Amino acid sequence: MKRGELDDLLAYATIARTRSFTRAAAELGVSPSALSHMMRVLETRLGVRLLARTTRSVAPTPAGERLLRSVVSAVEEVELGLASMVEWRGDPSGVIRITAPQPAARIVLAPALPRFLLDNPKITVDICVESRFADLVRDGFDAGIRWGDNLEQDMVAIRVGPSTRLIVVGAPAYFERHPHPLSPDDLKRHNCVNYRSLSGNGTFPWTLQRDGAEVRHRTGGQLIVANDLEFAETLILSGAGLGMMLEETAAPHLAAGRLVRVLDEWCHPFVGWHLYYPSRHVTPALRALIEVLKWTPSQSGRAHPAPA
Structure with missing residues (x-):
């Protein structure tokens, strides 16, 4: 999508929301005549009428209402994305939701979490201890812990324990x-x-x-x-x-x-315990936990250092 087309869609959404060319123009910092021209160009390009105009009011047509729903949804997604950038600034923060069976919670998480939480006071770790294989995306988990030979192929996996x-x-x-x-x-x-x-x-x-x-x-x-x-x-x-x-x-x-x-x-x-997640784009909070939990052969059989 070209830059001008995106500007036209945002302008249209503002007019439809405010029900006024004058108020929308003031909000966007342009003149009402410029805004009117943008709408004529947009309607011509799409081949449909988006706004029903009278001398006293303006409102979306049925086609305009359908477009408005799509534009508003997209704008909300962008705003949520921008808001989420807060957790990428400064110290890692936010909630990490993890699903793990009881042995993994005891052997992998319990020894490491006390020090991790002390070092990261802005992070909360929400652990669901369960034997079932949760759907991370559907159930709202950031990551899970399972034995390495029980993982789905499309998951990113980090080893967090030795063979057992x-x-x-x-x-x-x-x-x-x-x-x-x-x-x-x-x-x-x-x-x-x-x-x-x-x-x-x-x-x-x-x-x-x-x-x-x-x-x-x-x-x-x-x-x-x-x-x-x-x-x-x-x-x-x-x-x-x-x-x-x-x-x-x-x-x-x-x-x-x-x-x-x-x-x-x-x-x-x-194959021992692995932490797994569905995307390579992890939050700083989860990345910090991965750095603490990940296992290397030099640890001589211990999943991770005991807390000091």
């Missing part, structure tokens, strides 16, 4: 009544704490791998938990059954003797 493992563990109290499994087939004879798929189609299979051979087991058991990993972990710690836990989550319990790992040679690493 799901390991098979049980409490000493459980092993007082049951022998240690020596192979994945032995799991058929164990009581296992299973996780239900959010789609409702059964439980998640336990994926185990050794020497390039992968097995996926639908384990049996009297317990099925949906959408609450902390509760499942509590059941495992209480001796209710074997379970799969993130190695980072299980580590302190293993060190304290509250859990015992089994089938360790069958538990293979997979």
Whole structure:
């Protein structure tokens, strides 16, 4: 669109809003005659009559009303864009909305946020802890955190944690009544704490791998938990059954003797946590958080530094 055409549309919107050539001319800083000429040129170019004029009033025609809606909507979008530039000046500010499952919130976000919020007092982080895969655009999130092999191809992804493992563990109290499994087939004879798929189609299979051979087991058991990993972990710690836990989550319990790992040679690493978002044009606030969270191999297995 040429500059003159944009000026004509803005002038038309002003006339239609004020219902007066005189008031519109004063608002735009031009003469009423110049404004009248601009409207004649615009109407000629479009081939339709936009304004119904009388000696005392001016109002949009039906065609003019339709054009006005489009012009006003476009102008509002531009004004919102200009207003949003405020957050790009000076210190990062604004709200960052993030969706993350409970382990990612605990392992990735919790250690980093205290220092981040102290260093960025104008930023608010709004976290929705949930297991479902949210639609970032539809649900109004700026970013999400998921395992790297579960991301859609059109997302920009930043690694925020090392590769990790799901390991098979049980409490000493459980092993007082049951022998240690020596192979994945032995799991058929164990009581296992299973996780239900959010789609409702059964439980998640336990994926185990050794020497390039992968097995996926639908384990049996009297317990099925949906959408609450902390509760499942509590059941495992209480001796209710074997379970799969993130190695980072299980580590302190293993060190304290509250859990015992089994089938360790069958538990293979997979791609760790990634922060993802749908556009490369991120706000300064989100960019500041990414800089704090992003992981590099030099961090030796830690997702990010602990707060000082």
